[in-house]
Amino acid sequence: MNRDDRKPRKPPGISRRSFIKGAGVVAAAAGLVRVRPAAADEKTLPAGVVEKLGPEATTIELNINGKPATLEIEPRVTLLSALREHLGLTGTKLVCDRGACGACTVHLDGKPVTSCMVLAIDARGRQITTIEGLGTPSNMHPVQAAFVETDALQCGFCTPGMVMSVAAALERNPAATTDEIKHATAGNICRCGTYPDVFAAAFRAVKPGPAGSARSVRAAKDA
Amino acid sequence: MNRFEVITPADLASASRLLAQDGHVAFAGGVDVLDLSKQNVESPTALVNLKGLKELGGIEVRPSGELRLGAMAKLSEVAEHPAIRARFTAIAEAAGEVATPQIRNLGTVGGNILQRPRCWYFRNPDVNCLKKGGDTCYAISGLNRYHAILGGGPAFIVHPSNLAPALIAMRASATIVGPAGERTVELEKFFTLPTVDPKRENSLKSGEIVTEVIVPASPSSVRSHYLEAREKQSFDWPLVSVAIALDRAPGANTVRDARVVMGAVAPVPWRSPEAEAALKGGPLDESRARAAAEAALKDARPMSDNAYKVVIAKVIVRRAIMSVAGLEAA
DSSP: OOHHHHSTTSOTTOOHHHHHHHHHHHHHHHGGGGOOOHHHHHHTOOTTEEEEEOSSOEEEEEEETTEEEEEEEOTTOBHHHIIIIISOOTTSOOSSSSSSSOTTEEEETTEEEEGGGSBGGGGTTSEEEOHHHHOBTTBOOHHHHHHHHHTOOSSOSSHHHHHHHHHHHHHHOTTOBHHHHHHHTTTOOOTTOOHHHHHHHHHHHSOOOSTTBHHHHHHHHHO | OOOOEEEEESSHHHHHHHHTSTTEEEESSOHHHHHHHHTTSOOOSEEEEOTTOGGGOOEEEOTTSOEEEETTOBHHHHHHOHHHHHHSHHHHHHHHTSSOHHHHTTOBHHHHHHOOOOOTTTTOTTOOOGGGTOSOOTTTTSOOTTSOSSSOOSOOOOOOOSHHHHHHHTTOEEEEEETTEEEEEEHHHHBOOTTTOTTOSBOOOTTOEEEEEEEOOOOTTEEEEEEEEOSOSSSOOOSEEEEEEEEEOTTOOBEEEEEEEEESSSSSOEEOHHHHHHHTTSBOOHHHHHHHHHHHTTTOOOOTTOHHHHHHHHHHHHHHHHHHTTOOOO
């Protein structure tokens, strides 16, 4: 069976996801009207002020997944909004928008943060890694592969955040213990209740380590 | 969230000057500022960006044994700092219990002690409660299961900081810089009851900035511990928390000095001289720990829905004392 046979009803060139993404880009483009050139700011800075942004949109550069991205945003725009609505990186999910659910977790300089509680302008000069930058469908990060292999999701909405939290924990300690994994994902809520499968996926991605690591505990249980 | 400017001052004096202007709020980790702004409880016209001010950064254990926490130090850095864990244990434990790993990577020491209360009436933009200039604390006749059991009135919020009880138990002071220069204030006296001003939780004045928290050197005989009870295991606001610091002579079981400070029970971090006195009365054992816990809640005045917090507080205080004293429950 070839690709076309698999999805016979999909209209060519447009999907629900690409339509929504397209609508977001249109909305972002509408915001460009209020852009004020950054050069104007420098001339009018009051004494004792090194930078004054907004409230109008301003031009900033971010480093996302190893690549520079230039965008026009108001200073109030969160990193999450910048990623999803301005750059089309919709893998990072918006759920609570208050830093309470973990769905929007990205890495800032390697550390997990809730991107809804970070202003995009504050992420300038820092290495931003999103779920898209962690791995691709053809070249998955070991944690992403482990989630697939263990079927560690139901609706999947919390999954990018879960993966980012687990990946950060394993970056800190490749032989992370069960407690470390639980602690690292404490800020990620899954309303489908897939926690046991998430932990199972994490165990799968943990490198075999000394006694006490999640992998060796798991191995001991399975034995 | 309304539109605002983000202004980065060149130095501390400029930051102070900017913060004295109406509608300007301090922007450190940004977690509570963004939360309040998204909720339309606050509508700042400008955020004064404190990142990059060198006076606010860093964590340092000085040769004297004194601990300096820059106001911009991240909670995750405090929680993981080996020297803080070893010598100022309650502070590291309290920082490690704040919110989630993601928030601890953003939130700062200064932001944690200055955050606004979590009361659902205060955080509701449609409710003009006493803390927002209205004339009523709606917790009195409304839903109050997370509200004050000690020191309440005329507002019945509880102070939300995990870190503050631990810092007060370890005798910390805050360095504050403002238009009138620099001042140092014991954290215990920095927080103010609603009887002073129901709209505020501390004595920070317009244009003032907390730059650092200083914790005096702690004798090696001092043991400290932070413990909290909460509804959800993974992360949650505490129902009740307590920080204990105990000083016992080496090899002896009598308490030379004790500090007992509870969180989430009162509009300020609540130090209990009654519990401290009970601990100092004789050999430390389970019955003394129990007596101290009873003493800590002696003056509790629960509201309609939160008498359970009195019970939990007694258990948490007793357990924390037992743990820091190395005692097993009978």
